[in-house]
Amino acid sequence: MIDEVLSFLDSNGERALADLKKIAGIPSIAAKNEGIEECSEMVLGMLEDINLEAALHATSGSPVVTGLYDAGASRTLMFYNHYDVQPAEPLELWKSPPFEPDERDGRIYGRGVADNKGDLVTRIWAIKAFLETGKKIPVNVKFVVEGEEEIGSVNLQDFTSKNEEFLKADGGIWEFGGSDYDGVQQAWLGLKGIFYVQLEVEKLSRNVHSSMGGILPSAPQKLVDALNSLKGPDNQILIDGFYDGIQPLSEAEWEAIDKIDLHEEDMKEEYGISQFQNGLTGRNLKEAVYGAPSSSICGLTSGYQGEGSMTVLPGNASAKVDFRLVENMNPLDVREKLRKHLDAHGFTDVKIAWSEGYAAAKTPIDHPFVDVVRRANDKVFGDLRVHPTSSGSGPLYLFKDHVPMVSVGVGDVESRSHSPNESIKLENFFKGMDRIALIVDEMGRW
């Protein structure tokens, strides 16, 4: 029976790809509040098209789109995806326009094809395949497709808190995934939390000639000094109490992690580095990836940034900083500790203009749903490399009490999510649909 479904997908890959091109053509950038309505309506239409009971749920921000297929089955499978994308800047680095998806060399390029519209389309088409071949779907199916993942899912809780019943499922497929440097498919069982903050300093009522720099206070210097105070030379975060309550990785997790090859040399080549931060390698590198929080500057702005020189003392300066959190860390708590740190170190004038974030979450490494995904993956791709957590973040914490999530998807190590020339392999896209169909099938026999 599943063979007919797979055969349908095999014959209809180009139709699915056309859907991806259509949805990836919409610049649905939550950070700029662009294209959100149009894209949410398109997702709604796609879910209705596969006969799901679909709905748009208003939030204070982007609407959440849901779909439900009640098969009267004992098991329920959930999909979590998002229809928003990162901004495409810097635009000049794209080889083809970011919102005109372009096929070349066995890949498709465009903002959002990897993160996360490619995965969304494979999941919709896997269900469509059952429908169009007239095969009974052996599980109940739920879709939750949000529109603010790239800005920290700031309003998803509006939806989840009102729809706890809908969140209940026996297993869920999280948004992303893909093949490793050696081609082996990977699954992630958890996500780090995040605390993202905009720091702002205003010292003068306007920009002033920089000849006044000897006597007027400097906003960019203050910002630089504050950012410097946050981290030691070993990249340890110097905020008092920042690491409080963090649990070390468990033995079961280390057992899984020890089997993972991080492909250090491949990563070095990919990122153009001669060594990792602080010379991290081996188990230390793995601990940083799977078990430790971190902090990075995502943006710096002040004064004149054009060509050549402009002798200006900027009146203000700002920085965007993200903190990645592990379990038992709370973004609001980090915000408080950051504020205390700034105040205690003479940076009362460094304002937290806004912040957002959420906690970390993990699905237990020995959960039976992990094996459902593994069996399905085996039939399409072969081996599955299981990571206890991703170093990435997402709103998994809103789901973790209701459904065990496993993240697999159609990306690969060249996908460049969040960067110019984002892309996926067409092969992964087509096989990704098969894997979802097989997860549905395996879950019916769980």
Next chain:
Amino acid sequence: MIDEVLSFLDSNGERALADLKKIAGIPSIAAKNEGIEECSEMVLGMLEDINLEAALHATSGSPVVTGLYDAGASRTLMFYNHYDVQPAEPLELWKSPPFEPDERDGRIYGRGVADNKGDLVTRIWAIKAFLETGKKIPVNVKFVVEGEEEIGSVNLQDFTSKNEEFLKADGGIWEFGGSDYDGVQQAWLGLKGIFYVQLEVEKLSRNVHSSMGGILPSAPQKLVDALNSLKGPDNQILIDGFYDGIQPLSEAEWEAIDKIDLHEEDMKEEYGISQFQNGLTGRNLKEAVYGAPSSSICGLTSGYQGEGSMTVLPGNASAKVDFRLVENMNPLDVREKLRKHLDAHGFTDVKIAWSEGYAAAKTPIDHPFVDVVRRANDKVFGDLRVHPTSSGSGPLYLFKDHVPMVSVGVGDVESRSHSPNESIKLENFFKGMDRIALIVDEMGRW
């Protein structure tokens, strides 16, 4: 005789103002290499129009425009001006377009009207007044009008080294000046030197998802740490040997300085501050203004700078930093010391992408030409407040062995040079022409 000249200027203020509007309408931005040719040709035409022997001198950058009137007189008066302007960014803060000069409330607004096209036009029109009234100009007159002052006069030396004879004069009027908070006119006898540098850090071959921030090196963090290392909390510059060889202000200078009221409260109000850097006040503030070098960040750039959040680990980061120098400091020497500092503090990967600058220079406070200017000023404006040096910079060091320069001009404390809504008072513009005509007259009787 001079009365007729002044009367002509009184009747023809609007014609002079029309010339200012015309030249200030050209966005001659050396930093962007825009409008330079057009503006240099216009200056050439204006000098030819007052019967000067005018010439365009090619350099590796913007041409230098000169004008010569040989009266066969014993004294020679020089004018130094520049026809380039600062970039107008941020454009959205201008109340009228920066390159469409706009008269309102007794002022004229536009990029360059204060710095330095207003002064250039007053000087040309003062000479024109002698010409049009048929009065003999009692001194030889020289104009040097360069086109790269706002980018550190990087190629002016191409001109000055080949034209040392032309630089000889008995007195010169430097580019700028204006009235103080209390309306009293000011003159400056010196300029600080400047060393302006672009620092760049590249740690990754591209921008990467910031979830990798726990293991990849961070370009913005490295830049921030390097900038932090340059200055102590008291704003002392921590570069080894930076202060070597600096002479304290002389007794004669302190005598003049002690008479100067810096109008601290007015300045605080103007810049929107509750106190100066490190609480400087009184003689300490004056020492910082007249006798000390300084350093300021003029620009910071890295990663995402738009609205909202983008979770990116930027592959590179850059900063523009200027150092203001006093006499006996050499920009090349500062560059070397900065490089040594960076290398010694673990910042070998912070590159000096480019730099430019020049040394400080001062005209002796007791030079007789200072009194020529004072007498002329007295007849138009009244008192003249003489500063031993400006905290600003300029290529005075190229002239100082050939001509004693005094800087007076048509600005005021609301002129906002280098900022949006740059402007001058119309009254200062009109009276400024008279003052120049009277300097010519006084110099003829020196």
